[in-house]
Amino acid sequence: MSEATPLLSVQSLGKDYGGHVGCTDVSFDLWPGEVLGIVGESGSGKTTLLNCLSAQHELSRGKVIYDTRVDGPKSIFDMSESERRLLMRTDWGLVRQNPRDGLRLGVSAGANVGERLMAVGARHYGDIRGVASEWLEKVEIDTNRIDDRPTTFSGGMQQRLQIARNLVTNPRLVFMDEPTGGLDVSVQARLLDLLRGLVTRLGLSAIVVTHDLAVARLLAHRLMVMKDGRVVEQGLTDQVLDDPQHAYTQLLVSSILQP
């Protein structure tokens, strides 16, 4: 597709949980190669928004249009379910906050990475294993551990394994929900470094939900600040963080602890 088409276009998206508003009036375009950060406090609708974008929740209002490789821009909720699930397995990645939700804990690391390949029809054990060990290397996991189960991995390794598992089909869009949540700072730093490297090297687009402004500053090109289900401010990351306009953003920025 031409450069002029956004990869993902969101038009006045809203999601209600019964009478309660999850998020509402969210509109934005995500361009190829761009990383969008979504920040806000707990309960501000960040994860709801991410779940809607990644087609895990049905929308209450609005539209999400994705620029598919073959058919061009298409509303993801007008696709058939099989098309949508194929998209989720191949063109998209979803990195969950808790790696145990995103991994298959009963099988080895290699099988975890290879699962998506097998889902799209890879039937050669040696090839699958080769690709798996390549990816383990890319996310800095010792390839000797390819046959170990993720339960024997540390939290940081599990998170990196989850990233490898998602990126193995060369997706164009990756959704990340608090990718560094629950990791200690030095591990966080390495993971962020790795993510930043992968995103630039592979030309990925990503939507990163986080409550950690440091993560947002490191990873995101553009930032959206959410409060009570609405987007209160959006713009370039540095601009939003260095010159916050909205009162809530100002509060958020000033709440960062300085060590």
Place this chain on the structure above:
Amino acid sequence: MNQAQTSSQTLEGYNFAYLDEQTKRMIRRAILKAVGVPGYQVPFGSREMPLPYGWGTGGIQVTAGVIGADDTLKVIDQGADDTTNAVSIRRFFARTTGVSTTERTDEASIIQTRHRIPENPLSEGQILVYQVPIPEPLRWLEARETETRKMHALEEYGVMHVKLYEDIARFGRIATSYDYPVLVNDRYMMAPSPIPKFDNPKMDNMPALQLFGAGREKRIYAIPPYTKVESLDFDDHPFEIQTWDESCALCAAEDSYLDEVVMDDQGARMFVCSDTDYCEERRDQGHIGSMGTPQAAE
């Protein structure tokens, strides 16, 4: 309707084949649908049967649904006609239907089986009824029923290969040896019930009708005659069946599935055909294994 002729052997007060006619109609409808969509698990209203779940309640209900007064029934359990489960199910139908029973594979019109497919090839017109404990091949990989149904609907069978991958990674080969997953008619992933993978190739293009009943899980599925049944594998780790260095100690068969029988506590053991009918037939023909005795001497 296959109304029972009240023969002196059948039990008083029971309908033909134990179940009432409406229940049998319901089961037949499920079977018809199952035959129409090979490999698809059709839900049915499984009934309480006079034996515990796990002993073949599904198979019994399918057999009760298809059996008629002129049928000949054979029941096998682990290949043998003379084990407890086989004997009691055979007697159950003998007493509730009065049909004749047999131990000969080629004489039977309906064969209810647990764990084996007979060694002798089945022919057109025969029905093979399997007792199935867990009908869902994806169950160990995905616990949610809603999700497994969706995976079947959308043909998302990649995870099945994850299981085989894991086998090779851990044991160096595909170590799954029974209930080996198959793809039926290029469409539905199916659990062939806990038969050894030795029997999987027999399911492919079998002239006989194959019916599967899972009583506790309330599912019936089927493979119509002459349907493609493919065992899953990897290109570089093709599907293989079990082989033995020994031959049957009684009938010297080298092409049958062998059971290992421990003889004493000194480590002595023998290998015998698990299909007792096949073994007997061979011995009648004069084949004698290392521990066998000529039939005439008995």
